[in-house]
Amino acid sequence: MTDTTTRLTVAQALVRFLAAQWTERDGVEHRFFGGCLGIFGHGNVAGLGQALATSPSAEDLPYRLARNEQAMVHTAAAYARAANRLATLACTTSIGPGATNMVTGAAGATINRLPVLLLPGDVFSTRVANPVLQELEDQRSYDVSVNDCFRPVSRYWDRINRPEQLPPALLAAMRVLTDPAETGAVTLALPQDVQAEAWDWPEELFARRVWHIPRPRPERAAVARAADLLRSARRPLVVAGGGVLYSEATDALRAFAETHGVPVAETQAGKGALPHGHPLAVGAVGATGTTAANALSREADVVIGVGTRYSDFTTASGSLFAADARFVNLNVTGFDAAKLSGTQLVADAREGLADLSQACTGWAAPDAHRARTAELNRAWDAAVDAAYALDADDGAPLPQPAVIGAVNAAAGDDGVVVCAAGSMPGDLHKLWRPSGPGSYHVEYGYSCMGYEIAGGLGVKLAAPEREVFVMVGDGSYLMMAQELVTAVAEGIKLVVVLVDNAGFASIGNLSESVGADRLGTSYAYRGTGRYDGGPLPVDLAANAASLGASVLRADSMDGLRKALDAARAATGTTVIHVRTDPAVSAPSSQAWWDVPVAELSTTDAGRASRQAYEAGKKEQRPRLTPPG
Numbered sequence: 001m002t003d004t005t006t007r008l009t010v011a012q013a014l015v016r017f018l019a020a021q022w023t024e025r026d027g028v029e030h031r032f033f034g035g036c037l038g039i040f041g042h043g044n045v046a047g048l049g050q051a052l053a054t055s056p057s058a059e060d061l062p063y064r065l066a067r068n069e070q071a072m073v074h075t076a077a078a079y080a081r082a083a084n085r086l087a088t089l090a091c092t093t094s095i096g097p098g099a100t101n102m103v104t105g106a107a108g109a110t111i112n113r114l115p116v117l118l119l120p121g122d123v124f125s126t127r128v129a130n131p132v133l134q135e136l137e138d139q140r141s142y143d144v145s146v147n148d149c150f151r152p153v154s155r156y157w158d159r160i161n162r163p164e165q166l167p168p169a170l171l172a173a174m175r176v177l178t179d180p181a182e183t184g185a186v187t188l189a190l191p192q193d194v195q196a197e198a199w200d201w202p203e204e205l206f207a208r209r210v211w212h213i214p215r216p217r218p219e220r221a222a223v224a225r226a227a228d229l230l231r232s233a234r235r236p237l238v239v240a241g242g243g244v245l246y247s248e249a250t251d252a253l254r255a256f257a258e259t260h261g262v263p264v265a266e267t268q269a270g271k272g273a274l275p276h277g278h279p280l281a282v283g284a285v286g287a288t289g290t291t292a293a294n295a296l297s298r299e300a301d302v303v304i305g306v307g308t309r310y311s312d313f314t315t316a317s318g319s320l321f322a323a324d325a326r327f328v329n330l331n332v333t334g335f336d337a338a339k340l341s342g343t344q345l346v347a348d349a350r351e352g353l354a355d356l357s358q359a360c361t362g363w364a365a366p367d368a369h370r371a372r373t374a375e376l377n378r379a380w381d382a383a384v385d386a387a388y389a390l391d392a393d394d395g396a397p398l399p400q401p402a403v404i405g406a407v408n409a410a411a412g413d414d415g416v417v418v419c420a421a422g423s424m425p426g427d428l429h430k431l432w433r434p435s436g437p438g439s440y441h442v443e444y445g446y447s448c449m450g451y452e453i454a455g456g457l458g459v460k461l462a463a464p465e466r467e468v469f470v471m472v473g474d475g476s477y478l479m480m481a482q483e484l485v486t487a488v489a490e491g492i493k494l495v496v497v498l499v500d501n502a503g504f505a506s507i508g509n510l511s512e513s514v515g516a517d518r519l520g521t522s523y524a525y526r527g528t529g530r531y532d533g534g535p536l537p538v539d540l541a542a543n544a545a546s547l548g549a550s551v552l553r554a555d556s557m558d559g560l561r562k563a564l565d566a567a568r569a570a571t572g573t574t575v576i577h578v579r580t581d582p583a584v585s586a587p588s589s590q591a592w593w594d595v596p597v598a599e600l601s602t603t604d605a606g607r608a609s610r611q612a613y614e615a616g617k618k619e620q621r622p623r624l625t626p627p628g
């Protein structure tokens with residue numbers, strides 16, 4: 001301890017602190033903040049703007065100008081995911097709309113358990129100039145600002161009303177960001193006057209600080225309970241979630257699977273945990289799963305969930321696993337481990353798998369289980385081969401499964417596919433053959449339209465050695481294409497495959513299945529009010545070109561393959577525009593998803609949908625049997 005102090009503004013101190021934060025896991029250190037994304041306005045330009053422009057520490061915190069605040073949070077979350085949560089980006093905004101634009105991104109990061117640091121500007125702490133431009137003015141309290149919207153979507157939230165409040169808030173923020181059990185969005189709201197205020201800071205605040213990312217081991221008694229259950233299992237199945245990848249537990253998972261003969265199914269976030277082609281890899285599970293993983297799920301007597309939060313897509317809305325199936329849940333957070341009345345192993349995935357394997361020494365599932373797995377895999381592989389081989393007549397829109405197949409081939413071993421919303425996440429989950437960890441990046445916790453291009457930027461920033469293939473639907477593209485400009489300006493190379501089917505294939509099909517007549521799910525002239533007035537004169541390829549990207553139009557499968565080769569070889573960002581036929585879908589998962597159908601309908605089709613829905617509801621299980 002010294003009593004040396006340094007006089008800096010709050011914003012300058014913040015920048016200096018952020019540049020000095022590191023994480024360490026398995027003996028390797030990582031700079032925690034790979035940079036700061038931002039958009040300046042009067043709420044941050046004089047504070048953080050001045051600090052980022054003039055602080056010597058800012059060299060270690062490169063500033064990047066985004067085009068939309070929501071997008072920059074997606075970029076930061078994608079960066080964190082690609083870095084296995086060992087690093088992230090900070091995001092600075094002005095007050096008011098610039099700040100609240102980040103709320104959607106914050107929810108996405110928190111839902112996906114990804115660390116992002118959000119630094120929205122806030123209204124004057126002194127209040128002397130109230131109300132300032134963009135101030136909410138809550139008539140019940142001057143203590144409320146729009147930044148209070150961040151409270152429910154943040155894992156730590158604070159407002160820095162005085163300089164002295166900054167150091168404890170920064171330490172709390174870092175603790176949450178680097179704690180695998182707690183991590184998510186962290187918001188430090190920064191009143192614009194406080195940002196510019198000077199203070200004498202203890203020099204220790206700026207010392208290089210290394211945050212050790214824990215690998216907690218499970219309680220011994222819990223391992224014994226889980227092992228007892230496993231030893232009785234004849235048809236076990238692992239459900240691998242994102243936690244496997246974040247923990248870098250893929251070798252431990254493979255060892256566990258091989259030693260005990262347990263097939264591995266993957267959630268959206270866990271896809272790539274065991275590469276396609278491994279005899280025990282059965283691919284996607286759940287509502288968008290493979291028929292192999294879903295058959296094994298229905299037959300499973302013990303399900304070992306590793307690093308999964310068991311979303312409705314994973315469990316087919318609670319209908320997938322047998323009524324008497326038992327669960328062992330290995331998760332770094334008790335909140336997820338406790339789900340489905342499972343036997344809880346609260347631990348790091350890698351450590352937990354090793355301990356569980358050790359406790360199960362000598363136990364393996366019967367050979368018949370491997371044989372069944374192989375047989376189911378063969379059938380699904382043939383279905384994917386057929387889907388990837390689909391083609392279209394000359395000039396006709398292409399089949400989306402074949403487009404995915406072409407991108408899968410172009411991605412090779414070093415590529416990573418990025419997607420988030422629409423019909424593609426489901427098709428990708430089913431069909432995509434991942435080359436290994438990090439090769440598959442589909443944001444399906446929040447499934448936020450607009451994540452795709454912004455997320456691709458984050459992946460490329462975190463993993464510049466990889467070729468990043470962004471697959472984006474026309475709906476998502478129209479919501480958030482503007483980060484193409486950021487990619488061009490920053491020289492960040494993306495290959496963007498813009499899949500144009502003139503509307504919402506996903507929600508269109510869903511609409512039809514729930515008796516909503518596809519209302520408002522295609523892009524066309526209004527016509528009678530049902531958007532039946534014919535195609536719009538919209539040219540999204542020209543739009544992409546206008547944003548500075550190189551653009552290739554692919555109107556055949558062969559043309560697409562050539563365009564992908566050219567985009568791979570290019571040094572800058574390329575957008576490949578391809579028209580697809582929304583009527584061609586991927587092979588069925590043979591699994592259900594709970595979307596309530598109207599109890600009252602005037603049409604036969606509507607009544608039939610409701611009947612099918614009620615039949616589905618009967619398969620939902622409450623899972624209240626106590627564990628053990």
Ligand SMILES: Cc1ncc(C[n+]2csc(CCOP(=O)(O)OP(=O)(O)O)c2C)c(N)n1
Nearest residue numbers: 421422423449473474475476503504505506
């Ligand atoms: C921000 C946001 N708004 C709405 C939705 C609901 N939604 C899910 S998919 C979808 C349509 C996506 O259209 P497009 O990107 O063209 O993909 P397609 O379904 O055609 O494959 C909508 C509106 C969402 N996921 N995210």
Ligand SMILES: [Mg+2]
Nearest residue numbers: 473474475503
């Ligand atoms: Mg579409």
